[in-house]
Amino acid sequence: QDFQLYLHTKLANPHYKPELQAQTTLINFTVTRTGLEDQLLAEVVKADRPDLEEQKAELTRQQNEYKILLKSLEDDLLMRLSSAGDDILSDSALVENLESTKKTAAEIEVKVTEAKKTSFEIDKARELYRPAAARASVLYFILNDLNKINPMYQFSLKAFSVVFDVAIQRAVMDSDVGIRVKNLTDSITFQVFQYTTRGLFECDKLIFTAQMAFQILLMNQEINPVELDFLLRFPTMPNITTPVDFISNVGWGAIKSLSAMEEFRNLDRDIENNAKRWRKFVEAEAPEKEKFPQEWKKKDALQRLCMMRALRPDRMTYAVQGFVEENLGSRYISNKSVPFNESFQESGPSTPIFFILSPGVDPLKDVELLGKGLGFTAAHKNFLNISLGQGQEVVAEEAMERAYLHGHWVVLQNVHLVKLWLPSLEKKIEEQSEGAHENYRLFLSADPAANAENHIIPQSILETSIKITNEPPTGVHANLHKALDNFTQETLEMCSKEAEFKSILFSLCYFHAVVAERRKFGPQGWNKSYPFNTGDLIISMNVLFNYLEANNRVPWEDLRYLFGEIMYGGHITDDWDRRLCKIYLEEYMHPDQLDGELMLAPGFATPPNSDYAGYHNYINQFLPQESPHLYGLHPNAEIGFLTATSEKLFRTVFELQPRES
Numbered sequence: 001q002d003f004q005l006y007l008h009t010k011l012a013n014p015h016y017k018p019e020l021q022a023q024t025t026l027i028n029f030t031v032t033r034t035g036l037e038d039q040l041l042a043e044v045v046k047a048d049r050p051d052l053e054e055q056k057a058e059l060t061r062q063q064n065e066y067k068i069l070l071k072s073l074e075d076d077l078l079m080r081l082s083s084a085g086d087d088i089l090s091d092s093a094l095v096e097n098l099e100s101t102k103k104t105a106a107e108i109e110v111k112v113t114e115a116k117k118t119s120f121e122i123d124k125a126r127e128l129y130r131p132a133a134a135r136a137s138v139l140y141f142i143l144n145d146l147n148k149i150n151p152m153y154q155f156s157l158k159a160f161s162v163v164f165d166v167a168i169q170r171a172v173m174d175s176d177v178g179i180r181v182k183n184l185t186d187s188i189t190f191q192v193f194q195y196t197t198r199g200l201f202e203c204d205k206l207i208f209t210a211q212m213a214f215q216i217l218l219m220n221q222e223i224n225p226v227e228l229d230f231l232l233r234f235p236t237m238p239n240i241t242t243p244v245d246f247i248s249n250v251g252w253g254a255i256k257s258l259s260a261m262e263e264f265r266n267l268d269r270d271i272e273n274n275a276k277r278w279r280k281f282v283e284a285e286a287p288e289k290e291k292f293p294q295e296w297k298k299k300d301a302l303q304r305l306c307m308m309r310a311l312r313p314d315r316m317t318y319a320v321q322g323f324v325e326e327n328l329g330s331r332y333i334s335n336k337s338v339p340f341n342e343s344f345q346e347s348g349p350s351t352p353i354f355f356i357l358s359p360g361v362d363p364l365k366d367v368e369l370l371g372k373g374l375g376f377t378a379a380h381k382n383f384l385n386i387s388l389g390q391g392q393e394v395v396a397e398e399a400m401e402r403a404y405l406h407g408h409w410v411v412l413q414n415v416h417l418v419k420l421w422l423p424s425l426e427k428k429i430e431e432q433s434e435g436a437h438e439n440y441r442l443f444l445s446a447d448p449a450a451n452a453e454n455h456i457i458p459q460s461i462l463e464t465s466i467k468i469t470n471e472p473p474t475g476v477h478a479n480l481h482k483a484l485d486n487f488t489q490e491t492l493e494m495c496s497k498e499a500e501f502k503s504i505l506f507s508l509c510y511f512h513a514v515v516a517e518r519r520k521f522g523p524q525g526w527n528k529s530y531p532f533n534t535g536d537l538i539i540s541m542n543v544l545f546n547y548l549e550a551n552n553r554v555p556w557e558d559l560r561y562l563f564g565e566i567m568y569g570g571h572i573t574d575d576w577d578r579r580l581c582k583i584y585l586e587e588y589m590h591p592d593q594l595d596g597e598l599m600l601a602p603g604f605a606t607p608p609n610s611d612y613a614g615y616h617n618y619i620n621q622f623l624p625q626e627s628p629h630l631y632g633l634h635p636n637a638e639i640g641f642l643t644a645t646s647e648k649l650f651r652t653v654f655e656l657q658p659r660e661s
Contacts, residue, residue, distance in 0.1 A: 010460060031157060033137050040164065041133035044184065045126050047168045056122050059115055066108045073101045128177050132184040136164055138215050139192045142208070145656050146196070149204055151455040152356055152448050155196070156463035159351075166346070167191035189216070190331065195346075198338045199356065199467025201448075202474045203645075206320060207652045209332055213324045214653065222327075223302045230258065231306050232654035243272055246279045247311060254310035263303060270294060282311050285635055286625065288319040301326050309650075314639045316646035318626075335478040337485075340366040340468075347466055349404075349436035352429065354465035355445040357414075359531050361470040364411065367443055371409055382408040389414070393421040397428065400442065404432050407439030416446040419456050426458040433464075474520070476601075476630045479513035480619050486534055487541065489612040497548045499609050500594060504544055504554070506607060506615060507588045508563070510600050512537045514584065514631050515568060521628075524637050526580075530571040540567045560585040587632075601630045 007024065016024075031039075046053040080094050140160050146153035171187035174180040193212065197205050217223040236253030247255065252268075259268040270293075271278045277293040284290050288308060291297040296307065301323050308319045321333045347353050355363040364385070368377075376383045384399045386392055396412055403410045415425065429442070444465065449455040487505070495501035516532045518525035540563050547555055547562075563569075564585045565578075572578045592598045593606040600606060607618040624630065628637045 033141055036140060036157075037130070037133050037137040040136045041126060041130055043161070043164065044129050044132050044136075044168060047165070048129065048180070048184070049125070052122055052125055055118070056126070059119050059122070063112070063115060066112060070105060070108060073104060077101050129181055129184070132181055132188060134219065135185045135216065136188050136192070138219055139189065139212065141658070142211055142215055142656070143192070143196055146200075146204075146208065148655060149207065149652060150201070150448065151452050152457065152462060152467070153200065153204075154459050154462035156460075159463060160192075162346075163191055163195045164188060189328070193332060194338055195466075198343060199354075199469060201356075201358075201469055202471050203648075204652075205335075206317060206324075207649055207656075209324050209328075210320050210649065211653050211656050213327050213332075215658075217302075217327060223300075224263075226261070227263070227302050227306055230261070231302065231309060232650050232657070234309060234650065244275050244278070246275075246282045247271070251310050251313070258306060258310060263299070264306070267296070267307070270296070285627065286315070286318065287312050288315050288322055309646075313646055314642040317642060317649060320649065335475070336481065341370055343466055343468055344370055344441075347441060349438060349440040350433035350464070352442040352444055352461075352465045354462065354467050355443070356467060356469045357445055357447045358469065358471040359533075361533060362535070363445060363468065363470045364413070366470075367409075367411060376409045382406070383411075384408060385411040385413070387413045388418045388421075393418055393424070396421075397424070400428060400432065403440050403442075404436050407437030409439075409441045409443065411443040411445075413445045414447070415444050416449075416456060422456060422458055422461075426461055429461060429464065474517065475626045476510075476513050476517055477619065477623055477626060479517050480509055480623065481616060483509035483512045483534075483537055484612075484615055484619075486538055487612070491541070492612055495545050495548055497554075500554050501544065501548055502609060503593050503606055504548075504559070504589060505541060507593060507598075507600065508537065508540055508544065511563070511568075511584055511588045512540075515581065518631050520641055521631075521633065521637050522641060524633070524640075525631075526577050527574040528577065530577070532568060532571060536567050536571075543567065554591070556589060556591065560589055563589075584632075601632075604630075 042053060042056075045056075077098065080097060140155075140157065143155040143160065146155070167188040167190075168184060170191065171180075171183045174183060189212075193209070196208060200208055214223070214228055218225060218228065234254060235257050236250055237256040238253065240249060240253045240256055242249050242252035244252075255268050255271065258264045259266065274293060281287055281290055281293055292299065292304060292307065296304075299307070305316075305319055305323055309316055325333050343353065357363070368383075371377060371383050378385065384403065386396050386399060388396060396410075399408075399410050402408060412425075415422065418425075432440075432442075444461070446457055484506075492498070492502050492505070512532070512534075519529055519532075543562055544559060547559060560582070564582045569578055569581055572581060588598075588600060590598050596606055596608055598606045601624065603624050604622055607615060607622075610618065628635050631637075
């Protein structure tokens with residue numbers, strides 16, 4: 001008769017059979033936005049004003065004690081009354097008890113009133129920190145929805161709390177509470193941004209950043225939800241013919257829909273009456289950087305986005321980046337990847353690092369390089385690298401057990417290949433989350449599934465891990481920085497012909513960035529898609545070093561042949577693509593570059609002799625804005641793929657909107 005059964009699940013949205021649901025009492029412990037906000041407020045106040053939080057906890061304890069005491073007094077009184085005889089007044093013990101209870105209740109009443117005043121003062125001081133807690137709560141729920149984009153994007157509240165605590169510690173201290181809260185809010189936002197984006201694919205980073213910007217501005221009531229709804233849904237009036245030839249029929253249908261809103265009244269009439277001005281604006285190469293004609297330039301950032309989507313849908317990815325930069329800051333669109341050693345510092349014996357694999361990228365070299373620096377190598381027998389496949393499960397379990405006890409590093413590659421063993425791995429990781437050697441680290445890698453139906457990686461593994469994607473970045477700017485990041489100051493100084501080596505290596509990095517990123521243009525970029533990767537660049541650098549050391553003069557022809565026909569050309573199967581690759585190298589590797597007279601792109605010459613940091617600064621200062629010109633292509637080449645990217649961006653952000661809003 002005393003038997004009780006409790007069932008517990010970690011699944012966010014479990015589905016049970018109706019007969020099980022009918023026989024059980026379901027209790028939903030899922031955190032809500034306001035509930036989480038209160039929890040995080042307590043955390044941030046505890047970190048920043050522990051005295052306040054202690055007072056608050058003490059008051060809560062006292063209030064509970066008073067309630068318990070009152071209840072026991074009431075129960076005692078009722079029991080005495082029920083057992084008393086007919087003449088209650090003659091029962092002196094009962095009358096005395098009644099007086100005592102009355103007195104105690106009055107004292108408690110006074111204390112409760114005092115406590116309420118104190119509680120009000122404490123809450124007033126605590127409320128100053130609410131903006132930081134509210135921001136963190138909004139960010140967590142944005143993170144929580146990312147699995148709708150890709151099931152690999154799983155984040156737990158426990159992991160989020162760790163990031164939240166780190167952000168509080170890293171926020172700049174200030175005696176002024178208002179400034180301190182602003183610093184806390186900025187630190188929380190940026191730490192969560194960094195933590196999240198390192199585990200997202202390039203194509204999803206802008207989606208997350210845009211959603212983050214929209215939700216923060218909505219929470220601060222800085223943008224109109226109706227205008228945001230228009231931007232995301234993009235309703236257009238059907239069967240409308242445009243009166244101007246520089247706007248499509250669909251675009252004009254959107255302009256008519258927009259003109260029906262109070263803020264955009266007469267927009268359609270203005271475009272018709274001042275067609276010359278509007279044509280100049282619409283046909284600009286980068287209209288998102290131009291000012292809108294007439295009074296429309298005074299509109300706020302979101303309203304300008306709404307108009308831009310109707311006029312130039314192909315430029316919306318750049319326009320949204322500008323919107324994020326304007327509202328959150330330039331560091332949210334810089335696209336600089338977090339160095340692996342920084343991610344490693346956040347890991348621990350109970351927090352594995354999970355690499356989400358991309359074609360042509362090997363994250364293992366980062367692990368091996370860091371391990372070498374910290375004394376974890378295969379030679380020392382404390383670095384175990386296991387490539388999973390049939391029969392390797394037992395080897396992996398034994399390696400994890402040894403590493404758990406002795407503080408080794410274990411790398412389990414391609415865990416997606418052992419579908420049946422994954423539940424065992426999940427259980428093993430959970431068992432090892434406590435009591436492990438402080439140096440124990442687990443690194444996992446897996447290919448993402450092509451779609452949600454084929455996704456097999458257990459949710460808890462993804463939630464507890466630090467997820468890292470090693471995808472090539474997007475854009476020449478980010479690709480060129482990433483290409484240079486493969487080398488160090490020591491690399492630049494290792495050749496006896498230092499000036500020539502540096503100059504050609506920079507050209508090689510630019511060539512690598514262009515051929516890798518040219519794939520995004522589809523058939524206009526390459527006839528076939530080729531897996532150019534950083535391995536090609538590193539091997540080419542070694543070839544360059546060996547050939548410069550072995551020859552008195554720079555063997556230009558030999559180098560171009562080796563890079564264009566063997567290193568990069570080895571991937572290429574189409575004759576026209578091979579010809580294009582050869583032409584690129586003839587343009588980018590030329591004796592003129594040693595005198596600084598070679599232009600890698602319009603307005604971007606080869607840099608003068610510099611050091612490692614100097615080359616990065618040169619890129620930031622002189623590389624023009626992203627455009628097809630950087631690849632030697634016509635500006636129209638990117639219209640198709642940019643339009644498709646923009647459509648996907650807005651469709652996904654629309655799906656991520658909270659349903660209650």
